Amino acid sequence: MALFSIRPMREDDVPQVIEIENRIYEFPWSARNFLDSLRAGYDLHCFLLDDILVGYIVMMQVVDEVHLLNISVSADQQGKGYGKHLLQWGLSRARMAGLEGMLLEVRPSNTVAKALYDNQGFKLIGVRKNYYPARVGREDALVLFKRLGQGLDIAA
Ligand SMILES: CC(C)(COP(=O)(O)OP(=O)(O)OC[C@H]1O[C@@H](n2cnc3c(N)ncnc32)[C@H](O)[C@@H]1OP(=O)(O)O)[C@@H](O)C(=O)NCCC(=O)NCCS
Incomplete structure (x- = not known):
């Protein structure tokens, strides 16, 4: 069985x-976007399977909430x-930091x-109108929020 771990990027x-990003997104983040996020002190972590990087998560704290900026699996x-x-x-980490909720944007087509x-x-x-670039014109973003209460983040 593969062993997984999560560590700071x-x-x-x-x-x-x-390499992962370019394969899975039509409009990927650039290396500059990741480097700027690291240098800005955002919360970036890698997910590894048997020491091979197969995913990552990028979060940014805004006052008492966390914004999920990127979550990806190869x-x-x-x-x-x-x-x-x-x-x-990520949800558990935000709750342990005492944050009140997680906010994110997602394409309706995803x-x-x-x-x-x-x-x-x-x-x-x-809904943020015309938020994302799209193949034709632009695509709206759905804005989702989850309040972080007490307890575990297991699926219902
Ligand atoms: C979105 C993403 C991070 C999910 O990770 P994943 O490892 O593929 O997903 P998981 O296997 O953990 O499945 C999580 C849930 O997604 C849904 N899901 C997974 N595969 C699915 C499929 N083929 N069709 C529909 N729903 C699916 C299910 O709800 C599943 O939960 P369940 O197993 O409890 O039913 C990953 O698919 C990804 O990197 N996609 C491309 C990048 C992206 O779109 N990121 C999010 C931007 S907002």
Whole structure:
């Protein structure tokens, strides 16, 4: 059985992160986006399977909430529960830091991510019109929020 671990992202992880990012997104973050996030002190972590980097999560604290800026699993490791694990880890981390909730944006067309957030108890709180670049024109963003109460972040 593969052993997984989660550790802070380093600048020298960025080339591997970009390789994953470029394969799974039509409009990926650039290396500069990751480096700037690291230097700005955002919360970036890598998910490793047997020491191989297969996912990552980027969070940013804004006052008493955390914004989920990026959560990704490499194309060949998707659908095995790792994204859910990484999200639950992020939720627990935010709760332990005493934060009140997690906010995120997702494309309406991203059915897998929407199902993941829905299962984890995120609620729709708004829509940002024409937020994302798209193949034709732009796509709205759904704004989702999950309040962090007491207890564990296990799926309902
Ligand atoms: C979204 C992402 C992080 C989810 O990680 P994952 O490891 O693939 O997902 P998991 O195996 O942990 O599954 C989590 C949930 O997603 C949903 N899901 C997973 N695969 C699915 C599929 N093929 N179809 C529909 N829903 C699916 C399910 O609700 C699942 O929960 P369940 O197993 O309790 O039913 C990953 O697919 C990814 O990196 N996608 C591309 C990048 C991206 O879209 N990131 C999010 C941007 S907002």
